[in-house]
Amino acid sequence: MSFISSGEADKNSYDVVVVGSGAAGGQTAYTLAMEGARVLMLEAGRHYEPATETPMMQVNADAPLRGAGTPEKPFGFWDATIDGGWDVPGEPYTSASDDPERQFRWWRARMLGGRTNHWGRISLRNGHYDFKPHTRDGLGFDWPMNYEDLAPYYDKVEMLIGVYGENDNMENTPNSPAGVLLPPPKPLVSDLFFKKHAAKVGVPTIAGHRAVLTTRLDHKRLPALLHPGNRKAQAILAADMQKRSACFFATPCGRGCSIRANYQSTTVHLPPALDTGNLDIVTDAMVRAVTKRADGKAEGVVYIDRKTGAEHRIKARIVVLAASALESVRIMLNSDVANSSGKVGKYIMDTVGAGLNGQVPMLENMPLHNEDGVDGLHMYTPWWLYKEQLAGKLGFARGYHIEFGGGRDMPSMGTAAGLEWLNGGTYGRKFKEDARRYYGSFFYMSGRGEMIPNDDCYAELDPTLKDKFGIPVLRFHWKWSQHELGQAAHMEKTFAEILDAMGGRYSRKPQAGNKAIKQGGVIIHEVGGAMMGTDPKKSVTNSFGQCWDMKNLFITDGATLCSNADKNPTLTIMALAWRSADHMLSLMKKKEL
């Protein structure tokens, strides 16, 4: 079994059809295929081969426009994203409001592996508080599970994909068991500099957690822990782990990685799953709807072959939506299924984002050295004011973490641009001296914070607009609450304090929350829209992502999240997907599905 055409797929029968090939689809298909289920994966975008397509080592001068971002490649020319961005040609969406502060921007990627090919690889666990936020402060919703329910799956995902980090015993920032994390990379000057000066204003700094192999995976020890009692799966995984190289500390992760040193679905989940012989993949398959059987269960899905325009129908015992939170919501609304609660599309969330950049005289004219490292987040700051916040001292309810960095990156269009605020504007030999002096002395700080789900943020079908396939598109409603705006203002104020402590300067003053906060969707951590819960009247699925109204329809992407902790959601999505897939396997074994 392997990559097949839509016509070939028509002739086969499958236990499970999985819609989507990113973090959720990849993990779901991996777990199911490794444990013996016959799986068909449908991906809306094209096939993609990181081994041959990744632009490793190219410099910006090799790219059009020196690699600068454009609407066709928003994160730059070398970014891995294919046919994606906040605007996908022929596949529009709308916002109900004309007010930019009430609009939502929806990032998609149309390629095998989806956004996992370019993502930041930041892999943070939700903590105990993050599963019971309503119990803690009366806002939002509790999850129908505890940290302990998901912890074994966090362990498994971290061991499978490879995550570096340390156990720092910080509040609501869980440790991993011994032998799970890979060693973190050595701190950079900017890391240690931040740590020293941020400490003066009470801000802690610890090792970052990212899905990058700082050493090779232990192929002798890990497979047996991940697939106990399953010799075949262990052998396949052991062989595949040996094909992944460790990071060689050069070339940005966002381009993807041809040596498979970081996590992408296409380099980590799909190769061993395909090796089992249990997984077929059809690309260019744009799913329109879930189809229904006479008994009310899901029959399969109907999709459009992007290349031929022909419609195809696939039947399976189980249908899994893992198309990304909002694409899964769209498929459900277009199918008119599993929505007796009326909650499909409700409570969509992004991450709160704000930032401040500065310049630090002490870092000028540094001795030259290579600071590429693993390309980001060698260290970071987890949320540190839980007690003050619970005591009501901050004026907003949830926390954020800080991502930061210095400026010894590979030069890009911005590297020596806009120096006038520092040197007044020069040219000639003086300008060249200034460029050398200031390179590496810039500092960025970005806050990534928790948004609380609210009634004003939801997606519905646009009453008239359809995409190029004739499928109705989503219309978004969006409004930040005072909690998010207060948090964004706190971020910039804190970053200014840290820059002050560094003896740094910033080109603009910290702003009010509504000016500081990035537009909804811009941080690309959208989750929610088909929330899990304990009450079928108030939620769409149970804790396994199994729809209350359609027992053989599962959602394994971010749509089911009840809250969006400041911890970037991808690791949690993968842990939930593994747990869901285990549940599917047990139900199939018991012949309940």
Add this chain to the structure above:
Amino acid sequence: MDRRTTIKWMFAAAATVPSLRFAFAGEAVARDVAANQAGYGTDPDLQKEWKAGGPWPLTLTENARATTKALCDLIIPADDVSPSASSVGVVDFIDEWISAPYPQQRGDRPIVLTGLSWIEAESQKRFGKAFPGLSDSQRAQIADDICSTGSKAEFADAAKFFAKFRDLTAGGFYTTPVGMKDIGYRGNVPLEKFDGPPLEALKKAGLA
């Protein structure tokens, strides 16, 4: 830079193709760009060798390219460390940039073309010669009036142009291998292990 600063490109106002002509004494500074000119698309081949003029036509005239060369070498001349901007392809790059079909570049185009016209007119007015034919000190007399944030009000538009042109020149230069080496970038080298910063760097930053 925060990788998400790239979003600013997204929201840059979509400028229309300027219909007015920019001229050096009656001669066009650039050929028109087609309003419907395609970009490199959403799935460009990342393994191919890309050259300026490949994905879309370059549009500066020969005279305008000569002014561009003189101006970018005024901003980044050869020195003991590295060669001049024009010697590593920055003229082609600036031409590629202002000829590109994207909103940011379409917005920059009139600023650059108006500025190049202004530079030529100013050169003729002050010295009766084309800008590329001026002596170093003559060029400096013009540049000194427009290079800084403290430029006089009468030079406000020219100063805005110069700041934009300097950013483009610097971006074009410091992204090349010689520019990266000059500015002090030492990465993009595969390593067996990453040892972290050297002791002298830690000392300089007050960390050791």
